[in-house]
Amino acid sequence: MHPRLEAEHLFKVFGRRPDAAVERLREGADREELRADGTTAAVIDASLRVEAGEIFVVMGLSGSGKSTLLRMLNGLLEPTAGRVRFDGQDLTALSDRALRELRSQRISMVFQHFALFPHRSVRDNAAYGLEVQGVPRAERARRADEALALCGLAGWEKSWPDELSGGMQQRVGLARALATDADLLLMDESFSALDPLIRRDMQDQLLELQKTLKKTIVFITHDLNEAMRLGDRIAVMRDGRVVQTGTAEDILLRPENDYVASFIQDVDRSRVLTAGALMDTSVTGDAPLCDCETATPRTPFTELCAISARLSHRVSVVDEANRVVGVVPRQRLVGFLGDETAGPVPCDNPEGKVIGRA
């Protein structure tokens, strides 16, 4: 079984003699050396596997090559070397016409600055992909309206893009992408231009939609919190290379190198971590020992803290069958919050009382 989308050893080099540059990169030359020659290596040896129905987040700072990578996934940019397979089909081998066909039918895209056509109404914007496909006008309008309704824009069909707020504009962008019924959705920093509250709304709405639509989504962001919230799996890019791929917790708890580690420093762990990642798995059992409140592996950190505060002992984490799969002692919660993995040190005043000055 193929993954839905697979990228193998992708390179993208801008500038003169790109093939020679790829050769040098393979031999271990780094980006800076090439830049001195006037060529820019945007993506270096990137490989990804995106499974059907997952949200795959590519995260990196600006200039890390994530947008270039995304544009190779739908053939807007041709890779200098490497292969992109979509449902087993090699995109790099397709003709321009076949590639356009594929983009119009099966891959759609949502842009950072919305990229709505200012000379088309909201409905005509949402219907754009269908128009390219050659769908008759009436059906196109019906399907566009459905997509708009799905994105919460019912009643706005006849408005114009510049009459809508940023968040609403991006909903139009999302509706345009959904209207074509494409299997693969590429989202390029789609929520970055929105203010934080709207961004959160949009993230929630995307997750909500994804529950029913089960699209395959590749989502680009420079915001780690967003990556953690949305991503089933996350690839971290730096200087054109993919430095780590894994789940949010993999990356948070087991950063592959110092770069990733420094990156995740500022992440609000309490939002990302769940009981499953925190629990001490050395303690298991067929059932909790008491009738006290328990947590599941999916319980978020904040809720876990709340439970812990209400109990006099450690929190048991149970699965669907009510088997204990691990426990979370209060010490561990505090330790994770403070980024401290070591245990407590003994105290020379066991009473732990503060001695005030007389």
Add this chain to the structure above:
Amino acid sequence: MPRIHLGDWVDSGVDWLVDHLSWLFDAIKAVMEGMYDGIDSVLAAPEPLLMAGILAVAAWWLRGLLAGVLAFAGFALVDSLALWDQAMSTLALVLVATVLALVIAIPLGIWAARSQTVSAVVRPVLDLLQTMPSMVLLIPAMLFFGLGTAPGVVATLIFALAPGVRMTELGIRQVDAELVEAAEAFGTTPRNVLWRVQLPLALPTIMAGVNQVIMLGLSMVVIAGMVGTGGLGGAVNQAIGQVDIGYGFEAGVGIVVLAIYLDRVTGALGTRLSPLGRRAAAQSRTRAWSYRPRPAVALAGAVVLALVAAGLGVFGPSAGTSEASGTDVGKGKEIRIGYIPWDEGIASTFLWKEILQERGFKVTTSQYAAGPLYTGLATGQLDFETDSWLPTTHAEYWAKYGEQLDDLGKWYGPTSLELTVPSYVKDVNSLEDLKDHASEFHGKIIGIEPSAGMMGLLKDKVLKEYGLDGTYEVVDGSTPAMLAELKRAYGRKQPVVVTLWSPHWAYSDYGLKKLKDPRGAWGKGDGVHTLARKGFAADNPQVGRWLKDFSMTEEQLTGLEAQIQKSGKGGEQDAVRTWLRQHPGLVDKWAPVAKDDARSRAAG
């Protein structure tokens, strides 16, 4: 520095093109003249006020009621200035040039927007076309296309091309790259990216370019008047040639009316065409007085007016040619006379027009600058002209074109060239007196076109002869500038010395004094010659003989000129008729129809 013979290369390049691609130029010329004639006949067919009404409805539809009213008022003014036909012909010329310019400019602009290489090549070429002085373009255009509408259209469109290309390129390049990418991401073909995204969004900028094209075209049309395109440009040129400030102003006003109308209407058309502009217009329209007819209503209005116009045109008076009462020698044969708007040229040209019409010829006259006139004659586009000053003043032209021309002899003369001062300048009576009065004249002699034969003579010979070489500077300029300077100085009673020649109307308008030339440095003076294209006299032996035998006395010429001056612009032919009535017998004297001649024709 080695001399690069760029001019020679261009010369031989132009010659080669004229020799080898004349079929192409002829085809282009036919297309342009066809378009021009079509548009001009549509514009000129209706009664002027009806046409003004149609144009006003268009303005009303595009901009609103006030614009419509002003448009009507403007065109009514043009009509009342008796410049309607000229204005319509100029409008037709501008429209043809604009359409052709856009047909070239927009695709070129699109191409340049898509390819950096094309853009890099096109840009300097546009710079060249746009900044090259327009007369420089006009002369080769004339060699390629002959006289008349075609070179005017070509020169205009070349001059006006640049903003069309630039604004199209700019407009397309300005379209947000993310929008283009979005279109591509949904699988749009490059052609549809252009049609669905780039062109609609670039439209306001492109329309601004169209507007610029029209405005530049209009400004070029005046210059194109020098090659005989007629219209308002011709009127302006005529006014300049005669320093007729009033007539120049009237023609200028005509151009301004056209310019403002075209500017506002195309500006509004931009908003009408672009989807974004339409929306903005729809939002802002709230008041009753800004009501505009819907396109259908406007169209219907224009059609009704046009139908009325067509109906009137059919039943209206048709332009009749005066039937000659005398012997019909010409049998409707066409003769084309060209003239330079100088007084003796106008007088003799319209005199011959009248005489030849009486003899049954169909005569067209058109007005040119001297250079184009000679070119037209040499290339056989004109049959003859009556105003060549030989051997001195027009020596340059004769040297260049003499071989392709027939000299039908002198009909007036001798003329004289001279330096002239106003008669209130007391102590200066002869060229010899000039030397001592240099400071009075600020050491300046006001000259005319540096290319004129007279100027060469003055600088090379006359100044040396009288030892004025170091003390006086000859100011190069143009005839109108010289006359304006004379008029200005004369008005203020300031001393001035100008180059002038006789006959000239200035001598009757101002009190002037010809400086004596005791050493004969100016030579013997020119005769005014009639020149014909090679073979004209052979094709029309009788007319050839008439022209060879033709001569006028000073009294006759000045009398005719005065009559023409009195009847004003457009009344030349009437003035000639009046003058001929006062001098009966002259037609038969100048164009005798011998009895035996008529008999031999009948026999042959």
